[in-house]
Amino acid sequence: MKYLLGEMTWPQVKELARPGTVVMVPVGAIEQHGPHLPIDTDARCAEAVAHRSAEATGDVPVLVAPLQSYAISGHHMEFPGTMALSSQTFLSAIIELTMCLVHHGFKNIFWLNGHGGNFPCLSVAARDVRNQVKVCMAVASFWQIAGDQIKAIRESGVGGIAHACELETSLIMHLRPDLVRTEHIKKNIPKWRTPWFGMDLIYGRKVMLGHQVADFTRNGVFGDPTLSTPEKGKRFMDAITQAVADFLKDFSTWDLDTLYTYDE
Numbered sequence: 001m002k003y004l005l006g007e008m009t010w011p012q013v014k015e016l017a018r019p020g021t022v023v024m025v026p027v028g029a030i031e032q033h034g035p036h037l038p039i040d041t042d043a044r045c046a047e048a049v050a051h052r053s054a055e056a057t058g059d060v061p062v063l064v065a066p067l068q069s070y071a072i073s074g075h076h077m078e079f080p081g082t083m084a085l086s087s088q089t090f091l092s093a094i095i096e097l098t099m100c101l102v103h104h105g106f107k108n109i110f111w112l113n114g115h116g117g118n119f120p121c122l123s124v125a126a127r128d129v130r131n132q133v134k135v136c137m138a139v140a141s142f143w144q145i146a147g148d149q150i151k152a153i154r155e156s157g158v159g160g161i162a163h164a165c166e167l168e169t170s171l172i173m174h175l176r177p178d179l180v181r182t183e184h185i186k187k188n189i190p191k192w193r194t195p196w197f198g199m200d201l202i203y204g205r206k207v208m209l210g211h212q213v214a215d216f217t218r219n220g221v222f223g224d225p226t227l228s229t230p231e232k233g234k235r236f237m238d239a240i241t242q243a244v245a246d247f248l249k250d251f252s253t254w255d256l257d258t259l260y261t262y263d264e
């Protein structure tokens with residue numbers, strides 16, 4: 001059951017601060033997405049997944065906080081429109097915002113991520129919050145939670161789903177087709193001369209290499225948006241929504257005192 005924090009009053013929020021309530025904060029990015037997708041693609045996708053999945057949790061109350069749109073995008077700065085926070089600022093913001101929710105009595109806080117570059121800082125934030133207080137702060141990118149489902153739908157091979165790719169282009173074609181400049185869609189899958197590093201949200205990589213995306217893309221795309229369709233976008237979105245809703249229902253029961261049993 002979806003509640004929108006931004007539209008509620010403080011007494012209503014206070015009423016929801018009880019065991020079993022999940023607070024979900026979508027986090028995206030404001031960065032270039034090639035010549036065919038809008039700058040706010042990651043923010044738009046994260047927010048849509050958050051709202052739709054919160055609607056699909058049945059009786060489980062999910063309080064959706066307003067989107068955190070500015071994030072880790074310094075590696076896209078070669079491309080106009082990108083607006084980035086430093087890692088230090090972003091990390092501090094995530095921890096401070098989470099601690100506000102903790103202060104108000106929430107114990108199950110989930111940051112739903114829509115931009116790969118955010119993930120390392122979100123993970124560090126989750127550890128730092130737990131070092132300070134005993135609450136469940138969880139973080140995940142929606143393509144991690146729905147990885148199996150995305151694999152089953154995708155048609156591209158390794159490298160096809162990364163940035164302004166088969167997945168993101170399909171999702172925006174589904175959500176806001178008027179924002180997709182279809183005449184500018186072009187595939188770009190860099191041919192890596194090493195097996196150790198690559199770009200694919202689902203297949204991952206063995207080694208992380210510090211990079212500027214301009215190092216290996218001229219138009220800002222890596223992936224295969226030529227395979228994208230609105231119908232595929234709906235299939236991706238429905239599968240992602242269901243998977244995230246399943247997670248939220250389970251997460252609402254998480255309590256660090258009972259989440260596991262000891263072997264001995």
Ligand SMILES: [Zn+2]
Binds near residue numbers: 033041042114163168
């Ligand atoms: Zn993106």
